Amino acid sequence: MPNILITGASGFVGGAVVEHILRQPLVDNVQLLLLVRADDKAAGFSRIINNLKKFELSEQQLALITEDSILIGDLAEPENFINDTRLDNITQVINCAAIASFGNNPVLWKVNVDGTLIFAKRMARVKGLQRFVHVGTAMASMPDKGSVFYEDMPDNDHNEDLVQYTASKRAIEKLIRQECPLMPFVVARPSIIVGHTQFGCRPSSSIFWVFLMAIKLKKFTCTFDANIDVIPVDYCAMVLVNLCLNQDIQHDFYHISSGEEMCTPFHEIDTFVAKASNTKTIIDEYKQTSYQDFTGIRKQFKNILGPCNDKIILRAIKLYGGFAELDVKFDNQRLMDMGIPKPAPFRSYIDKCVTTTRGQSISELMMVDFK
Numbered sequence: 001m002p003n004i005l006i007t008g009a010s011g012f013v014g015g016a017v018v019e020h021i022l023r024q025p026l027v028d029n030v031q032l033l034l035l036v037r038a039d040d041k042a043a044g045f046s047r048i049i050n051n052l053k054k055f056e057l058s059e060q061q062l063a064l065i066t067e068d069s070i071l072i073g074d075l076a077e078p079e080n081f082i083n084d085t086r087l088d089n090i091t092q093v094i095n096c097a098a099i100a101s102f103g104n105n106p107v108l109w110k111v112n113v114d115g116t117l118i119f120a121k122r123m124a125r126v127k128g129l130q131r132f133v134h135v136g137t138a139m140a141s142m143p144d145k146g147s148v149f150y151e152d153m154p155d156n157d158h159n160e161d162l163v164q165y166t167a168s169k170r171a172i173e174k175l176i177r178q179e180c181p182l183m184p185f186v187v188a189r190p191s192i193i194v195g196h197t198q199f200g201c202r203p204s205s206s207i208f209w210v211f212l213m214a215i216k217l218k219k220f221t222c223t224f225d226a227n228i229d230v231i232p233v234d235y236c237a238m239v240l241v242n243l244c245l246n247q248d249i250q251h252d253f254y255h256i257s258s259g260e261e262m263c264t265p266f267h268e269i270d271t272f273v274a275k276a277s278n279t280k281t282i283i284d285e286y287k288q289t290s291y292q293d294f295t296g297i298r299k300q301f302k303n304i305l306g307p308c309n310d311k312i313i314l315r316a317i318k319l320y321g322g323f324a325e326l327d328v329k330f331d332n333q334r335l336m337d338m339g340i341p342k343p344a345p346f347r348s349y350i351d352k353c354v355t356t357t358r359g360q361s362i363s364e365l366m367m368v369d370f371k
């Protein structure tokens with residue numbers, strides 16, 4: 001019976017991974033251990049259940065998670081949980097936990113690199129470990145502008161990281177490969193995860209607000225035709241579980257992405273947001289605008305976006321605008337070769353993202369990405 005340790009289950013991706021497993025008909029044959037930050041098991045359990053409720057699981061499905069499924073721990077202090085003997089029985093790990101923020105979190109390196117390495121080294125000593133799936137990020141490859149990034153390409157070390165987050169994600173992959181050479185380690189790098197095909201942004205408004213903000217401003221740093229490699233969180237979760245349990249995988253590195261053909265041009269996002277909100281598209285008014293030019297109009301942000309801190313909005317434009325300008329696609333041939341279906345196109349569920357964010361201001365929606 002697989003005994004899977006999942007980290008980050010109180011978050012967006014880890015929550016979707018648990019959701020995916022709980023919906024499987026053979027779920028009774030799987031044991032789960034969930035690493036979560038909390039003072040005690042009861043508090044950890046309640047954090048996990050509250051997150052899973054966003055995925056509309058039934059009471060019966062939720063009942064499969066109990067306090068015994070909880071491992072209390074913080075990757076900033078891994079020595080406090082790595083001696084738990086339940087880890088010795090783990091057969092697979094899906095490591096979703098990380099500080100996934102573009103902000104300047106002072107413990108970013110401590111959690112994403114130092115703590116994660118200690119945790120990986122501990123799991124490398126588990127005799128029955130069959131797979132350690134580590135969730136990276138496609139942007140860690142620092143792709144060239146306008147390029148397609150293929151899975152067999154080395155990271156572009158000559159390009160500069162736009163944020164420390166991507167540097168930390170690249171560093172930990174390299175360190176685990178160096179220091180745990182015998183561990184059955186697989187890296188899955190998702191592109192940009194936005195919403196859920198069934199529940200829209202209910203599980204998380206992460207990044208969707210960037211599109212809404214750009215549409216409201218009728219300006220952003222990218223062209224109107226720029227391609228955005230977006231995947232839904234439930235697709236990402238399905239792939240992670242497959243990479244975790246599939247006995248026959250050929251590679252130790254995968255992109256989870258929409259691939260060359262399925263990227264969504266920004267103008268299409270505008271069209272489908274307009275349709276779902278019953279508003280006009282901005283096609284005739286959109287203006288590609290540099291960060292520098294945005295600084296000059298910062299005082300208008302409140303009028304356009306509602307109550308907000310113009311400094312934070314400018315910072316968001318700088319951080320997310322830098323990625324949007326890249327106009328990059330991530331090839332997903334390895335998943336296609338495994339017979340894994342393509343992700344649902346963003347346009348097919350944008351309406352659900354619009355509905356589930358209705359009535360919330362940009363300031364409210366963006367909070368999730370500035371923890």
Ligand SMILES: NC(=O)c1ccc[n+]([C@@H]2O[C@H](COP(=O)([O-])OP(=O)(O)OC[C@H]3O[C@@H](n4cnc5c(N)ncnc54)[C@H](OP(=O)(O)O)[C@@H]3O)[C@@H](O)[C@H]2O)c1
Binds near residue numbers: 007009036097137
């Ligand atoms: N969202 C995307 O677009 C995207 C794209 C590519 C890759 N990824 C990767 O996907 C993974 C999950 O991201 P996400 O979007 O799900 O982010 P998220 O919603 O912020 O979830 C992050 C998870 O990591 C946990 N975590 C953070 N610091 C921790 C610590 N010190 N010790 C233990 N757990 C800790 C969080 O726990 P708390 O609830 O206690 O904070 C939460 O459960 C990350 O590795 C990220 O790099 C995400």
